[in-house]
Amino acid sequence: MTIPVKKFISQKILKKEVLESGLCTGCGACVGLCPYQVIYHDRTVQLHACDLENGKCYDYCPRTSTDLNKLRNLLFDAGDMSPEIGAMKGYYFSRATNPQLRENVQHGGTVTALMELALLEGLIDSAIISSPDREFGQSGLVVKDKVELRKNAGSKFTVSPTVAVFNQLEGTKDAGNIGVVATACQALALAKMKLKSVKEDRGKIDQLKLVIGLYCGWAFAAQKFNDLMGQNDIALESISGMDIPAGKNSLEIYTATGTKSFPLSDMQECIRNACHYCLDSTAEYADISVGAARFGDNWEEMRHWNQMIVRTQKGRDLIDLAIKRGVLEVKEAPTESLLQLKKAAVEKKKAALQNIIRKSGSAKNLLYLDCHDPVVQMFLAKQISNKKSR
Amino acid sequence: MSKLLSPAGAKVLFMGNEAIARGALEAGISVAAGYPGTPSSEVIERLAGVAQERKLYVEWSVNEKVALEVAAAASFAGLRSICVMKQNGVNVASDFLLHLTASGTRGGLVLVTCEDPGALSSVNEGESRYFARMLEIPLLEPSNFQEAKDLTKWAFELSEAIGNVVMLRSVTRMSHASGNVICGKLPVKTREAKFDYDGSVMDSQTGPMISTPVVAKHALHQKKLKDVEALFEKSPFNKYVGPAKPQLLIITSSACFLYASEALSMLNLQKRVGILNLSCTLPLPPKLLKKYLRLTNKIMIVEEVLPFLEETVKVLAAGMFAQIGGKTFYGKIDETLPSFGELNPDIVAGALTKIFKIKRKSLPVAYTKELQKAAAIVPAREMTFCAGCPHRASFWNISNAIALDGREGFVCGDIGCYAMAALFPATGYYTTPTLHSMGSGTGLASGFAKLDVFGMNKPILAVCGDSTFYHAVIPALINAQHNRADITFVVMDNAGTAMTGFQPHPGLPTSALKEVVPAVEIAAICKAIGAKVIISDPFDLAATSKILTTFMAEKGSVKVLILRQACALSPEKKGKKIFDVKVNEDLCMGDSCGCNRLCTRIFRCPALTWDRIKKKAAVDEVICAGCGVCYSICPQKAITKTEAASK
Known part of the structure; x- marks a missing residue:
C-alpha cells in the first residue's frame, strides 16, 4: 500500500521543526493525544508514522507558530499588558499561612496553598501537577486531595510532561473542573488549546478553570543532570530538594547527607537545549504566576516567601478568596523587586531571541515566533540597537 | 498404512519428495537425517512416518552439517543412509562434505538437495550443482516422478559402486508437484551395523575413514569417477x-x-x-x-x-x-x-x-480482456505475519523500544518467518535492515557492536528463531559474549521449526520419531556462556518493551531476551482462540486525529479490517486467532477481548 503524498503531515513537520531542531520543551502537549507520540524519560518520541494533516500535536505544541497577540487578547485585559512579564493585575509577596504546609515546599508554599484552596472550595475538582518519578525524572499526576498535593510540593528542575496528563484525561465528567500547575511552555500549550481547540477537545478545554504558572529560567535535561549527579556520587533518590539562593549564583542540592553546591556556570551544560530558545521566564499565559521572592539581603527570611503576578480576573478572585479564608499571607511587593524581575525577564528574552536568530540565521525567521508580533518586535529592536551601540 | 509402503507394482500418486523417500526405502536405507527447509522437508517427514515399520532411524538434526555426519556414520558402518536438505543446507554441510568425499563412504550414501530456483521460499537461488563439480561426485537430476523414485534407488547402488557420496538434486517443481509412480519391491533383509577400520589406509572399505594420504586418495577418487562416466554412457536415465x-x-x-x-x-x-x-x-x-x-x-x-x-x-x-x-x-x-x-x-x-523466427499464436483478445478485468479486482495482498503471530508482537515491541531508546538502533535479521521483517519493512515496523544466512544476524550484530570505537553509537539487536538458535547461532553468540560485543539478542521462541511445518528441534522434548528426548534449553545455554537472560511473553507488550529498553540502555556484553509464545498455527494452538476480539464502533476513532487507524494502518494484523464506509476498524472473526494483542495497542480501548467460549 502506498501512502499518498501529502503536503503537510503534522507529525513530520513537528519532528523537523521542533524535535530535530532541539526546540522540544518536553511539556507533553503533543503526547497523550494519540498512540503515535510518547514521552520517554524527558524526550518526546515518535513511535510510528502518522500521516494526518492538521494534527493536534502540531497545533498544541508551544514551539510551533502561534498568534500570540490573538492569544493575549483572548486571555487578558489589554490594560494589564506589559512587554516584559505579560499581563499583570497585581504583584505581591506571599506565603502559605499554615507553617506545617510551608515545611516541605519550595519557598512560601503559595502554589500548594492555592491549589488546596481551589480543590477545597470546589473551584476545581482535579489538579494536575508534576510528580517525581524515580525512573523517568518527572511525570504529570492528577490529584484530588491535599495529601497528594503536599506530597508532591517543591520544585524539580527537570521538565515534566504535565500537559500529556491533561490530554489523557478520560471521562471528563469524572475529572470535573481542572486546575494545572504549569511552567511557561506548559501554560502556553494549554493556552494554545483554547485558541485552536478542535471540536472533540472543546469540552475538556472548557473544564480547564485554573492555570497556576511557575517562574522558570530553564530546566535540566534529565540525562545530563543524572550523569552529573553520578559523577559527583549523588544518588538521585537521596535528593530531597534543590534551590538557587538569591545572590549566590549557585545551585544547592539538598540530600540526606547534607547540602552540595554547584556553581551555576557548571550547570550550564545540563540545561535542556530548548530552554535557550524560550522567551518566557514568568509563565505569561497563566492566571497567576508564582516564583521565589529572591529579593533583598535576607535570603534566610525571604526564601520562605514567594512573589506572584496576578494576571486574570480568575486569578484575582482566587487570591481574594485565599486572603479571606486566611490560607495565604499576601503583602504588596516593593517596586524594586518588580523592576528586578522585569530586568531579569528582559535578559532572558534578549538572550533567547539572540539564540533563535543564531539558529535560524535571520532576524526575519524567528522559528516558532512571529517577527511581526509587537512584543517580539520590541525586543528585537532593542537587540539590534544594542548591537549597533556596541 | 502409509502410501509410502504400497506394495510392488502399485501405481501411487506421489509428491516428488515422496517418490524420493520411496526410492530410498526400496534401496533399503537404515538411516535418514536432515534439517528442515522448503522444498526438502517432506522427504524426512515421510520417512519418519514409516520408521517403525521399516526399522529406520530418522532424525531432524541440529543442522545440515551434523545431519550429513549422522548419515555418514551409518555409511561407515555399512548401512545405507540418506541425507536431505535444501540448497542452502549444502553450504552448511559443505565443510564436512569436502572431507567426506575425500575419505569415501561404504554403505550407499545419497545427499538429496531440493533447490529453489526463483527463491520461492528462500532468500537466495543458489545451487549445489557446482558443489558436485568441485567435489567430483556424481550428480543425478530426475525429470519426472517415476524417475525421482527410480534414480534415488539407483543412486545408492552407484554410491556403493564408487565408494562415495552421490548427490541427487531436485527443484521445487519436482519436489512439490505430484505424479504417478509405479512402486518397486521393498527389501526384506536389513543390514547390520559394523565398522571395521584395521585395513589399509588406502582401502576405504576396511581401513580408517580419513582423507589422507590426500594426493593418492584424490587420484583414486578421480579414477572411480571415470567408472561413473562409463556407467552414465549406458544409463537408461539419459x-x-x-x-x-x-x-x-x-x-x-x-x-x-x-x-x-x-x-x-x-x-x-x-x-x-x-x-x-x-x-x-x-x-x-x-x-x-x-x-x-x-x-x-x-x-x-x-x-x-x-x-x-x-x-x-x-x-x-x-x-x-x-x-x-x-x-x-x-x-x-x-x-x-x-x-x-x-x-x-x-x-x-x-x-x-x-x-x-516464428510467431506464437497470441491469446484471443476477449480472453486477454477478461484476464485484465479479473486482475483489476484481485486485492493486493502483502506478505505479512499470520493473524496471532507472536513475531508481529515481538517486532512491535522491538520497534517501540528502539524508538524510545532514541539512538536509532537496528536489528540484524535472520532466517525464519521473521525474515519477513527484513523482506517487507512495514511488516517489521522498519527495524530490520539486514538478512542473510541462518545465524548470520547474530554474527553481524557481534561485528556491528564493535564499531562503537569508529563512531557507531547505536544499540545493536539481533533476532533468531528457536530452531535457528541451535542451527547456527550458538558460535556467533559465544563470539559476541567473548569479544564483549554489546548486543541485545532476541530469541523468538515459537516452539518449533514453524516455517517448514513444526519439525521438532533440540529445544523440544520430542524427536522426529515422536520419542521423548531431552530438551536442550536456550536459556540454560545462554546463561552458561555468561549472558544475561530474561524470558518474556511477546504478547505482554508493556513488560517486553521495558526489558528491551533496559537491555539497550545497559552497557555490557550479550543480553538475551527469550520471547516465548507458540506459533499461531502450531498444532497445540490451531483453531483455539484465547480471546474473542471485537471492535466497539462507538469508541473506535477510525482515521481521525487521536488514532488514525493505528490497528489497520500500522499494526496491520490481517484479521483487522477497515470498513471504508463506516470508517471504523473491524475484526474478521474467521481470520482472527484470538491473541488479543490488538486490544493492548488500541488507544481507545475500542478493541475488546473476552475469554473465548471455545477455549
Missing part, C-alpha cells in the same frame, strides 16, 4: 526424444525437460526439435553427448539459474571439435535464456520463437 535429424537439439535435465516438452508442443515443433534429457548430469558422458551433438548444428541448453550444464557441454564439445565440427549454442551465455529465476514453458517457447 534419453533422447525427437526426430532422427532435428533442426535443433535441446539438452536439458530435471523439471526443465517438462518445460521444454511443453514449449515444443505449444509451438508444434516436436518434429523439428529433439530433446536430450540427461538425468545423470555429472560426469557428463562424452560418447553419448557426441552421438547427439552430431545430429544437428544448433544446440540449445535449457536449465535453471546458472549455465552449469551449458558450460560442461561446451567444454566437451570443444574437445570434440575435430569429430563434430562447430556448433551454434543457445543458452544463458548468449542470453537466449535468463540465468536467474525459474524457467517455465513460456520462457522456453519464447526462446524457440527467436531461434526459429
Whole structure:
C-alpha cells in the first residue's frame, strides 16, 4: 500500500521543526493525544508514522507558530499588558499561612496553598501537577486531595510532561473542573488549546478553570543532570530538594547527607537545549504566576516567601478568596523587586531571541515566533540597537 | 498404512519428495537425517512416518552439517543412509562434505538437495550443482516422478559402486508437484551395523575413514569417477526424444525437460526439435553427448539459474571439435535464456520463437480482456505475519523500544518467518535492515557492536528463531559474549521449526520419531556462556518493551531476551482462540486525529479490517486467532477481548 503524498503531515513537520531542531520543551502537549507520540524519560518520541494533516500535536505544541497577540487578547485585559512579564493585575509577596504546609515546599508554599484552596472550595475538582518519578525524572499526576498535593510540593528542575496528563484525561465528567500547575511552555500549550481547540477537545478545554504558572529560567535535561549527579556520587533518590539562593549564583542540592553546591556556570551544560530558545521566564499565559521572592539581603527570611503576578480576573478572585479564608499571607511587593524581575525577564528574552536568530540565521525567521508580533518586535529592536551601540 | 509402503507394482500418486523417500526405502536405507527447509522437508517427514515399520532411524538434526555426519556414520558402518536438505543446507554441510568425499563412504550414501530456483521460499537461488563439480561426485537430476523414485534407488547402488557420496538434486517443481509412480519391491533383509577400520589406509572399505594420504586418495577418487562416466554412457536415465535429424537439439535435465516438452508442443515443433534429457548430469558422458551433438548444428541448453550444464557441454564439445565440427549454442551465455529465476514453458517457447523466427499464436483478445478485468479486482495482498503471530508482537515491541531508546538502533535479521521483517519493512515496523544466512544476524550484530570505537553509537539487536538458535547461532553468540560485543539478542521462541511445518528441534522434548528426548534449553545455554537472560511473553507488550529498553540502555556484553509464545498455527494452538476480539464502533476513532487507524494502518494484523464506509476498524472473526494483542495497542480501548467460549 502506498501512502499518498501529502503536503503537510503534522507529525513530520513537528519532528523537523521542533524535535530535530532541539526546540522540544518536553511539556507533553503533543503526547497523550494519540498512540503515535510518547514521552520517554524527558524526550518526546515518535513511535510510528502518522500521516494526518492538521494534527493536534502540531497545533498544541508551544514551539510551533502561534498568534500570540490573538492569544493575549483572548486571555487578558489589554490594560494589564506589559512587554516584559505579560499581563499583570497585581504583584505581591506571599506565603502559605499554615507553617506545617510551608515545611516541605519550595519557598512560601503559595502554589500548594492555592491549589488546596481551589480543590477545597470546589473551584476545581482535579489538579494536575508534576510528580517525581524515580525512573523517568518527572511525570504529570492528577490529584484530588491535599495529601497528594503536599506530597508532591517543591520544585524539580527537570521538565515534566504535565500537559500529556491533561490530554489523557478520560471521562471528563469524572475529572470535573481542572486546575494545572504549569511552567511557561506548559501554560502556553494549554493556552494554545483554547485558541485552536478542535471540536472533540472543546469540552475538556472548557473544564480547564485554573492555570497556576511557575517562574522558570530553564530546566535540566534529565540525562545530563543524572550523569552529573553520578559523577559527583549523588544518588538521585537521596535528593530531597534543590534551590538557587538569591545572590549566590549557585545551585544547592539538598540530600540526606547534607547540602552540595554547584556553581551555576557548571550547570550550564545540563540545561535542556530548548530552554535557550524560550522567551518566557514568568509563565505569561497563566492566571497567576508564582516564583521565589529572591529579593533583598535576607535570603534566610525571604526564601520562605514567594512573589506572584496576578494576571486574570480568575486569578484575582482566587487570591481574594485565599486572603479571606486566611490560607495565604499576601503583602504588596516593593517596586524594586518588580523592576528586578522585569530586568531579569528582559535578559532572558534578549538572550533567547539572540539564540533563535543564531539558529535560524535571520532576524526575519524567528522559528516558532512571529517577527511581526509587537512584543517580539520590541525586543528585537532593542537587540539590534544594542548591537549597533556596541 | 502409509502410501509410502504400497506394495510392488502399485501405481501411487506421489509428491516428488515422496517418490524420493520411496526410492530410498526400496534401496533399503537404515538411516535418514536432515534439517528442515522448503522444498526438502517432506522427504524426512515421510520417512519418519514409516520408521517403525521399516526399522529406520530418522532424525531432524541440529543442522545440515551434523545431519550429513549422522548419515555418514551409518555409511561407515555399512548401512545405507540418506541425507536431505535444501540448497542452502549444502553450504552448511559443505565443510564436512569436502572431507567426506575425500575419505569415501561404504554403505550407499545419497545427499538429496531440493533447490529453489526463483527463491520461492528462500532468500537466495543458489545451487549445489557446482558443489558436485568441485567435489567430483556424481550428480543425478530426475525429470519426472517415476524417475525421482527410480534414480534415488539407483543412486545408492552407484554410491556403493564408487565408494562415495552421490548427490541427487531436485527443484521445487519436482519436489512439490505430484505424479504417478509405479512402486518397486521393498527389501526384506536389513543390514547390520559394523565398522571395521584395521585395513589399509588406502582401502576405504576396511581401513580408517580419513582423507589422507590426500594426493593418492584424490587420484583414486578421480579414477572411480571415470567408472561413473562409463556407467552414465549406458544409463537408461539419459534419453533422447525427437526426430532422427532435428533442426535443433535441446539438452536439458530435471523439471526443465517438462518445460521444454511443453514449449515444443505449444509451438508444434516436436518434429523439428529433439530433446536430450540427461538425468545423470555429472560426469557428463562424452560418447553419448557426441552421438547427439552430431545430429544437428544448433544446440540449445535449457536449465535453471546458472549455465552449469551449458558450460560442461561446451567444454566437451570443444574437445570434440575435430569429430563434430562447430556448433551454434543457445543458452544463458548468449542470453537466449535468463540465468536467474525459474524457467517455465513460456520462457522456453519464447526462446524457440527467436531461434526459429516464428510467431506464437497470441491469446484471443476477449480472453486477454477478461484476464485484465479479473486482475483489476484481485486485492493486493502483502506478505505479512499470520493473524496471532507472536513475531508481529515481538517486532512491535522491538520497534517501540528502539524508538524510545532514541539512538536509532537496528536489528540484524535472520532466517525464519521473521525474515519477513527484513523482506517487507512495514511488516517489521522498519527495524530490520539486514538478512542473510541462518545465524548470520547474530554474527553481524557481534561485528556491528564493535564499531562503537569508529563512531557507531547505536544499540545493536539481533533476532533468531528457536530452531535457528541451535542451527547456527550458538558460535556467533559465544563470539559476541567473548569479544564483549554489546548486543541485545532476541530469541523468538515459537516452539518449533514453524516455517517448514513444526519439525521438532533440540529445544523440544520430542524427536522426529515422536520419542521423548531431552530438551536442550536456550536459556540454560545462554546463561552458561555468561549472558544475561530474561524470558518474556511477546504478547505482554508493556513488560517486553521495558526489558528491551533496559537491555539497550545497559552497557555490557550479550543480553538475551527469550520471547516465548507458540506459533499461531502450531498444532497445540490451531483453531483455539484465547480471546474473542471485537471492535466497539462507538469508541473506535477510525482515521481521525487521536488514532488514525493505528490497528489497520500500522499494526496491520490481517484479521483487522477497515470498513471504508463506516470508517471504523473491524475484526474478521474467521481470520482472527484470538491473541488479543490488538486490544493492548488500541488507544481507545475500542478493541475488546473476552475469554473465548471455545477455549
